[in-house]
Amino acid sequence: MFRTRFAPSPTGYMHIGNLRTALYAYLIARQADGKFILRIEDTDQNRNVPEAVQAIYNGLKLAGIEYDEGPDKDGGFGPYVQSQRLPIYAEYAQKILDSGHAYYCFCQKEDKPALEETGERVQGYRDPCRSLSEEEARVKFAQGIVPVVRQRIPEGTSTFYDHVYGEITIDNSQLDDQVLLKSDGFPTYNFANVVDDHLMAITHVIRGQEYLTSTPKYNLLYEAFGWNRPEYIHLPHIIREDGGKLSKRAGDPSFEDLVRMGYLPQAIVNYVALLGWNPGDEREFFLLADLVEAFDMNRINKSNAAFSFDKLRWLNGEHIRALDPEGFHNFALPYYPQSLTGFDLRQLSALIQIRTENLTDIPGLVGFFAELPEYEADLFVHQKSKSTLESSRMVLEAVLPIFDALDEWNNESLFAVLKTFANKAGFKVGTVMWPIRTALSGQETSPGGATELAALLGKEETLRRISLGLEKLG
């Protein structure tokens, strides 16, 4: 039975990278008919954003990623919030202390050599407290110093297999005696993730590549406890197109931000899945359910991938076009201007669906329906349609009574009547259509042609706009 987990810390929003990690973990579990677990990693008391857990629920829900077990969905392996598991960590810390794989450290933060500031890492530095006798420790305790618990890293080298990166070997001298239990009684990620993953029977650990070099430390912990290691799937990072890292602070959008920017959740999920993975054939359009089928963790890439808004936009367009008319209409509705009344909005949706790449395009696409923009007469001149000011004047003048007499007002009837007129008058269809479309839209381009716009605007408004066009033509 596969069991994977998504273990975010509650920061208040879903990073793009987190979304992909959650997605992959979900896909790996689903396609094996396994379980996908949500666990909240809130062991940093300084970094707890209230309401942030709710943001995680919302994000996953928006993405369509359903978890089988989580804080609000007990599966018998809870609690699923680390701050509620403190006694468990204390118990296992004691065990590892007893077995000698960890020790109390009474050093204060300032006592530590400043490794990074100087740029000089002290090779093989070992904490002085690792060799403290029981007696010495007792004295420190008596002095009221609250210790941390540190892992005792043994000599040697550590090797493990990762499904993405293959075999990784690291010399233990590169690993330091990391803190397992902080002085506030909370575990560090380094300890909690191992204890929880084991206790929650996680079989596959999917996480960012930043954990690759510390994985040996976790493996040593598994060994110290006599537990089996999980399988590892470390993911390359998603970066910006300019090569920098994606950061909320630098203005890069979160998953929720992207949705607000007009991208469909399913398009974002699809796009993000493709950042570092491909199906092995040339498909690119995937709905979540298709991803479950197609995903293969052995096809995950090793190198970082840049997030391209251009490609996301294209894929978003693909997803918009794949929506059924009703589905698109529901997405589009909130983007229609208030002033857009008296129109068959469903028909309008049908007109713009194929032309919408991003939902935020919509107001700009439909604005002229609500109000005819100002435009100059020379907009009637269009070489390709063989439309001139003179031809436009002739067409609009002739078309006014034809429209006025037309009883059946729809795209087909309008097109038929205009085509007949064009033939009779010796015009190309385009020469007739261009001035009408221009008069109706006041724009160089519009979603839909002359007859589609006329059908939607209705007879009265159509006649009004054509008259207005005629005025401009003098």
Next chain:
RNA sequence: GCUCCUAUGGUCUAGUGGUUAGGACGCGGCCCUUUCAAGGCUAAAACCCGGGUUCGAGUCCCGGUAGGAGCACCA
């Protein structure tokens, strides 16, 4: 600084010793057409560098270079 990882067009990628190096986004052109889209066709554009191994390397090995990550009482 030390360690680990990575390296195919601008970007996402296919490729597991023999290919005209394939696809997608974007960009240009053409077709279609009731403007614009959509759709179809098409062009330009890539194997980081240097050594090996081999009859033959984008593919294997070594060394550079470049980029990323880690080295917290953060996750």
